[in-house]
Amino acid sequence: MSPDDRYYITTAIAYANNRPGLHTLYEVVGADVLARWHRMKGDRTRFLTGIDEHSVNIAQRAAELGTTPKAFVDENVALFKTAEDALLISPDRFIRTTDPDHIRAAQEMVRRAYANGDIYVGDYEGWYCPAEGFKAPSDVLETAQGTRCPNHPTVDLQWLSEHNWFLRLSAYQERLERYFEEHPDFVQPDYRRNEMLGFIRGGLEDFSISRSGASWGIPFPIMPDGSSAQLSDGSWNPEAGTIYVWYDALINYVTGAGFPDDKEAFERWWPADLHVIGKDIARFHTIYWPAMLWSAGLEAPRRVWVHGWLLAQGERMSKSLGNFLDPVDVVRTLGPDGTRYVSLREVPFDRDADVSWDSFVRRYNTDLANNFGNLLNRTVSMVNRYLEGSRPAPSRGSLQVAWMHALPAYREKLEACQLSEALAALWDFVDKANREVDLEQPWVLAKEAKAGVEGKSEYLGHVLGDLVEACRLIGLAVAPFMPTAAPRILAQLGYEYSYGADGNGGAPVLPLLEWEAGFVPGGRVAAAEPLFPRLETEAATPAAG
C-alpha cells in the first residue's frame, strides 16, 4: 500500500449545516474500517475526518436563527460527534476549518501559490443574491419572473462582476494528464478515473479562490498589489476578502498532516495514502487539489477513492427529502457493530445502492444472527457440552484449506476499498464452516466417542478445534468492521484480544490471521452467549420509518 509503514487516510469534511444522516457518515465508517485495518496490521496510521464550517450559507443560516456562525457550527459539530461516537468512529484528529492551524495552513497555501505565480486578480461574474452572495449557475432557478435564488425566491438576483483571485488551473493541464497516466490507480474506481481524465482533456479553466463580500471565512492573506493583508494589530484587512471554498476545505488534508507548522509531522504523513470522498466532489479532489498542491511545491495524494450514494427507493438519501436514516436510531437497533457491518455489506463501496430498514434488518439477521452468530454459538456450545469447555487444537482439514483461499481474497478486496466484497469473501468462509458442522455431525461423533468407538474422541476434537479456529480467525479478521464484537467473539473462545478501542496497540494482525498461528493450548471457552440476537422485522422498524 504505502512504501513505508505509515498510512494516512482522510474522509471529506462534512458541511456543518445540520445533524448528520447515515448517508453522510457512511463514508466515514468505511474510512474508519480501513484505518483500523492498518492500525491492526501495525502501520503507523493517521485517520483524519472533520467538518467544513465556512461559507455564506452557514452565516446566513446562523443569522436566520439569531445566532452567530461559530455558535451555530458548534452545535452541529456536537451532533456529528455524538453520531460518530455511536458508530465507533476513531479519528486521530477531528479537524474543523475554524481551527487556528487550519486557518494558517490555508493562508500559507495561498501565499505559496502567489509566490509561484499561479494566482492572479481577475473578474468573477455571475448571479448574485443580495441575501446570500454569488450563486453558481447550477444553483439558480429559471422562472417566469426571471432567474431566482431557490432560497430567496422573492429577491431580485443581480448579475454582478467582482474582482477575485483566480488559480491558474489551466497551467496544470499537461501535468495532470501525465499524473493520471503515470498513476493509473490515482483515482478509483476506474470509471471515475476515466470521467476525470476526460474532463481534463476537455480543457481546464482557471477558477476563483476568493470572495470579497463574505465575512465568515478565512481572511485572504494577500492584497491585490501582492502585499500582506495583515494589519499592524495582527488582524486582517477586510478589503482583501476571504478564501473561497476549495482553498479552504481541501486544505484540511495538509493541515491534518501538520502543515505548515509541524514540518516533522508533515514530512511523515504527506502525501496522503488515501482520500475517501463522495462522487459529487471527485473533480475537486482529483483535478483542483493536485494542482493546488503542486503550486505550493507539495506532492499530490497517492489515491482517491470515490464512493456512491445511499439511496432510498431509488432516490438519494438527503435531509431535504427526509428519506434518511438517523445513525443513532440504527445503532440503537442493530448495535454499533451491526450498523457498521450492514451499511458496508449492503452497499458496494464504489456505487449507489438502495437501502432500507427492511434490507438492513434482513442482512443483520441473515449474516450476523443466523450465519456467523449462530456458528459461534453452536461451536462454543458444543465445546462446552462435549469437551467440558476445554478448547481443542485445530487440525489440518478442509477448513484450513478454505481459509488459505478466504484470507487472501478478504485482504485483497479490503485493500482495494471493495468493502462489501471483502465481507462477502469472509462470509463465504462462514458458510463453509456451517456446512462443515452438518457434514461432520459432532453430536454423532460425541455419542460414538462416549460409546468407546476407536478414534472418535480424537476426531471430535479435530472437528471442534477447526471450528473454534475458524471463529477466531473470522472474529479477528472482521474486527475493523466490528470493533466491539471482535473482543467479545475472542472472549467466548477463551482468547485474549490485544487491540485497543481504536485498533492500536496490539500485535501485528497478519501473522495472527494464519491458521493455527494464534492457537494457545490449554485454554477454555466461555459460556455460549448469542452475540447478535435475532431481530423481528416489525419490532425493529422505527415508527418514523
Added chain:
RNA sequence: GGCGGAGUAGCUCAGUGGUAGAGCAGGGGACUCAUAAGCCCUUGGUCACAGGUCCGAAUCCUGUCUCCGCUACCA
C-alpha cells in the same frame, strides 16, 4: 448534443465464444450442536429488441429502445 457505462430468475448482481449462475426472497425434506438458526433439495429466466459473423453468441459486430454517470466554480 458529446464522451462513457448498463439492460441476465421476484430483488441485488456475477458470468466476454462451447449445454444459463450466486445470494436474498418463495416451496419441500432430513437432522438437532445452535439465536425455530444451520444443512440438503427445489420453483423461477425466448440473458432489452432486431439483424449479422460463427459449427456454436448473454458473451463479437450493426441498428433500435430504455436507464445511468460525466459534461466546471454547492458546502
